[in-house]
Amino acid sequence: MRIGELASRSGVSVRALRYYEEQGLLTSLRSPAGQRVYPEPAADRVRLIQLLYSAGLSSRTILELLPCVESQVATPESAARLGAERERIDAQIAELTAVRERLDEVIAMSLDPAHNCEYRPV
Amino acid sequence: MRIGELASRSGVSVRALRYYEEQGLLTSLRSPAGQRVYPEPAADRVRLIQLLYSAGLSSRTILELLPCVESQVATPESAARLGAERERIDAQIAELTAVRERLDEVIAMSLDPAHNCEYRPV
DNA sequence: CTTGCCTCTGACGTCAACGTCAGGTTTTAG
DNA sequence: CTAAAACCTGACGTTGACGTCAGAGGCAAG
Structure with missing residues (x-):
């Protein structure tokens, strides 16, 4: 092709x-x-x-x-690189998960009518 | 400060x-x-x-x-943005997890002496 | 044959999140 | 007081993964 x-x-x-x-x-x-x-x-x-x-x-x-x-x-050098990338990916997943949790908190709040008393549309 | x-x-x-x-x-x-x-x-x-x-x-x-x-x-507009970002993050985590699994497969193989028969150091 | 689409190489443009440098002012240590 | 260290604004440089354009050649249909 x-x-x-x-x-x-x-x-x-x-x-x-x-x-x-x-x-x-x-x-x-x-x-x-x-x-x-x-x-x-x-x-x-x-x-x-x-x-x-x-x-x-x-x-x-x-x-x-x-x-x-x-x-x-994998060659030995590649194996080292594989491990390093695996760690980087783990860390990245952890950061993404942390941010997702923060966003979820806000989302939960905004869906809770008892909490929304601070926001007043114009 | x-x-x-x-x-x-x-x-x-x-x-x-x-x-x-x-x-x-x-x-x-x-x-x-x-x-x-x-x-x-x-x-x-x-x-x-x-x-x-x-x-x-x-x-x-x-x-x-x-x-x-x-x-x-959150305002209504922000709530929409929050949801969109949450989805993006979910997707990103899914991709990272998929790649991590692929890397783990290779790592497992390279640690398995019975499999390493194809690699011969010079 | 020619029209229109696909492909080629080469080269410049883009965008975000800063790094870095220049030239000058401010703060601090002694 | 003076020198070093920290700070200011403004502006150009960097990096990676492409986008985009120019100019030229290739390919199937009618």
């Missing part, structure tokens, strides 16, 4: 796919005329890349971890 | 504090000579701002939600 189809199948932009290739995260074959051609599994790979990006990993980190995430085999 | 002390107490840079003020998230009194002066509770406010930033909220969103998060009172 060509780049436009991969883009729509994986839900990212054409520009993003070229960027991933530039970063070494994605490879492509080329047609005789020089157009990028991808095999079927590329869509899954792109979705995985997007998932890792959305978890806050950088291109460089994804580049390092993608091989072992896909192959399920 | 002055800006340097607030910075060290709240764990952010002086530049960041001035930026927060520029964004309307933080107010300050001024000494006769024009230096910023903060009351004690400012440190808590700054830490709350940082927490919200770390949860991925933008300045604009924080500006809108900070009053009701601190006062525990």
Whole structure:
């Protein structure tokens, strides 16, 4: 498949796919005329890349971890990186959970008619 | 207290504090000579701002939600925003959890000596 | 053949949350 | 009083993951 189809199948932009290739995260074959051609599994790979990006990993980190995430085999250096990223993600989840709780408190208050006595619409 | 002390107490840079003020998230009194002066509770406010930033909220969103998060009172518009941010945070936690699981799988594999047969150090 | 869409490379634009530097004033320690 | 440290405003620099545009070539349909 060509780049436009991969883009729509994986839900990212054409520009993003070229960027991933530039970063070494994605490879492509080329047609005789020089157009990028991808095999079927590329869509899954792109979705995985997007998932890792959305978890806050950088291109460089994804580049390092993608091989072992896909192959399920880690080198010692990768294992260290994996652990570090795991810790970062745990911390991030903790922060998000804390903020969610604060928001929930306010939401609960705003739904409690007995508490809303301080707000008066104009 | 002055800006340097607030910075060290709240764990952010002086530049960041001035930026927060520029964004309307933080107010300050001024000494006769024009230096910023903060009351004690400012440190808590700054830490709350940082927490919200770390949860991925933008300045604009924080500006809108900070009053009701601190006062525990929400206007109808703010309530809508609160709900939207809560959903975003839920989704983000779900993504982080998914990535953490993938990483954990790889970590478990790399710790399993019976599986490591594919990796040979040079 | 040509029209219209897809693709190419290369390069500049964007946006947020600050970092950093310049040039000047204020506060504090001695 | 003086030097160091802290502060001021204003402005330009940074970073990552793309968006967007220009100019040129490729490809299926009628």
